[in-house]
Amino acid sequence: MSHDHSNLFPEVMPAEPEKATLEGKNKFFGLWFFLGGETVLFGSLFGTYLALKNSTAGGPSSDEIFGLGLVFLMTMLLLTSSLTSVYAMYHMRNNDYKKMVLWLGITGLLGIGFLACEVYEFAHYITEYGFSFQSSAFGSAFFALVGFHGGHVLFGVCWLITLLIRNAKRGLNLYNAPKFNTFSLYWHFIDVVWVFIFTVVYLMGKVG
Amino acid sequence: MTNETNTNLSRAEEFKRTKSKEEMQRQLISFGLMIVLTVVAFAIVATDAVDRVYVLPILFVLAIVQAGFQFYYFMHLKDKGHAMPATLIYGGVWAAFLTLAGLIVISWW
Numbered sequence: 212m213s214h215d216h217s218n219l220f221p222e223v224m225p226a227e228p229e230k231a232t233l234e235g236k237n238k239f240f241g242l243w244f245f246l247g248g249e250t251v252l253f254g255s256l257f258g259t260y261l262a263l264k265n266s267t268a269g270g271p272s273s274d275e276i277f278g279l280g281l282v283f284l285m286t287m288l289l290l291t292s293s294l295t296s297v298y299a300m301y302h303m304r305n306n307d308y309k310k311m312v313l314w315l316g317i318t319g320l321l322g323i324g325f326l327a328c329e330v331y332e333f334a335h336y337i338t339e340y341g342f343s344f345q346s347s348a349f350g351s352a353f354f355a356l357v358g359f360h361g362g363h364v365l366f367g368v369c370w371l372i373t374l375l376i377r378n379a380k381r382g383l384n385l386y387n388a389p390k391f392n393t394f395s396l397y398w399h400f401i402d403v404v405w406v407f408i409f410t411v412v413y414l415m416g417k418v419g
Numbered sequence: 420m421t422n423e424t425n426t427n428l429s430r431a432e433e434f435k436r437t438k439s440k441e442e443m444q445r446q447l448i449s450f451g452l453m454i455v456l457t458v459v460a461f462a463i464v465a466t467d468a469v470d471r472v473y474v475l476p477i478l479f480v481l482a483i484v485q486a487g488f489q490f491y492y493f494m495h496l497k498d499k500g501h502a503m504p505a506t507l508i509y510g511g512v513w514a515a516f517l518t519l520a521g522l523i524v525i526s527w528w
Binding site: 240293301 | 435
């Protein structure tokens with residue numbers, strides 16, 4: 212079946228290219244619907260963590276193992292990647308495909324940097340402190356919550372790479388603009404979750 | 420296309436670009452404020468400067484404000500046509516709140 216895509220390449224992009232088509236509107240709604248569900252999911256994981264964080268079973272407690280330096284670095288990486296994806300969407304609205312790809316690429320690299328720090332962090336806990344998913348209820352709750360967030364970052368990076376490869380030769384149009392925009396919204400949400408992780412898990416864990 | 424429509428088109432495009440540039444500036448300011456909020460939160464814990472009783476509420480408020488910047492500025496929740504996304508997110512926040520409250524009450528009461 213052949214499609215006429217010419218109407219997807221307007222001379223200039225409309226004010227909100229991500230919502231100019233029905234498909235774009237649906238993607239926008241669907242992603243927000245999904246994020247509402249994600250809020251409940253992470254709420255449950257945070258609740259579990261708060262309920263179990265003192266059940267260390269004689270193992271290390273939160274203020275013994277957490278180091279603020281690495282967490283601060285991870286926070287800056289993710290926060291900056293949130294800004295770079297804002298820049299990407301800014302260039303999308305101006306119909307500048309190359310700059311959008313550039314900023315999305317930077318976003319992805321920052322995400323990979325964040326993941327590298329997290330892998331190092333987890334490995335450090337396991338090898339230095341013997342603190343793992345199995346060591347205590349605190350360990351299970353910690354690795355479930357923070358690991359689930361890390362899994363979201365990993366998924367986001369894979370999603371971004373797939374988008375960039377798939378659309379490499381297409382340029383920007385009203386068909387793929389919503390795809391880039393949904394990724395960007397998802398990425399911001401991941402940063403929101405991290406804000407609560409560094410606050411509730413790490414900072415409050417240090418205070419006790 | 421006549422010259423007149425061409426000019427109108429470019430003027431509309433120019434208007435759109437000015438608007439999105441202004442929005443970009445607001446987002447940059449939000450980013451700066453979020454960095455400040457983060458640094459303040461880490462500094463409070465690292466320096467032990469604030470009394471323990473106040474630390475938890477302060478950290479919590481800082482996180483809420485920062486999340487607000489993400490949602491309203493970076494994710495455009497403040498813009499027109501975002502009533503449905505806001506409903507979905509606040510619905511999620513409400514359910515998450517009930518879950519959190521339930522789990523905290525049964526374990527800490």
